[in-house]
Amino acid sequence: MLYVIQCEDKPGALQVRLDNRPAHVEYIKQFNLMAAGPTLADDGETMNGSVIIIDLPDQSAVDDFMANDPYAKAGLFSNATSRPWKSVIWNAPSE
Secondary structure, rough: EEEEEEEEEEEOOHHHHHHHHHHHHHHHOOOOOOEEEEEEOOOOOOOEEEEEEEEEOOOOHHHHHHHHOHHHHOOEEEEEEEOOOOOOOOOOOOO
């Protein structure tokens, strides 16, 4: 089942994000990701959160995924939510 995970960074935690980014990226690459990336501040550059669309069997697996993310372990997030998600239109831009 697909889930969308949305996380907001704690204010002033950019350095925590930067310090843990390599471990976070390696961790999430182990899973069946549909999309993943940081949300950005109004300047269009400063990372301030995360959005992940992931295929996992159930909510328990999502909870485990979220708890073991190096960002979560480092205390980066002020808020993190997950919800089942249904893809209706998928038109991913190429980079």
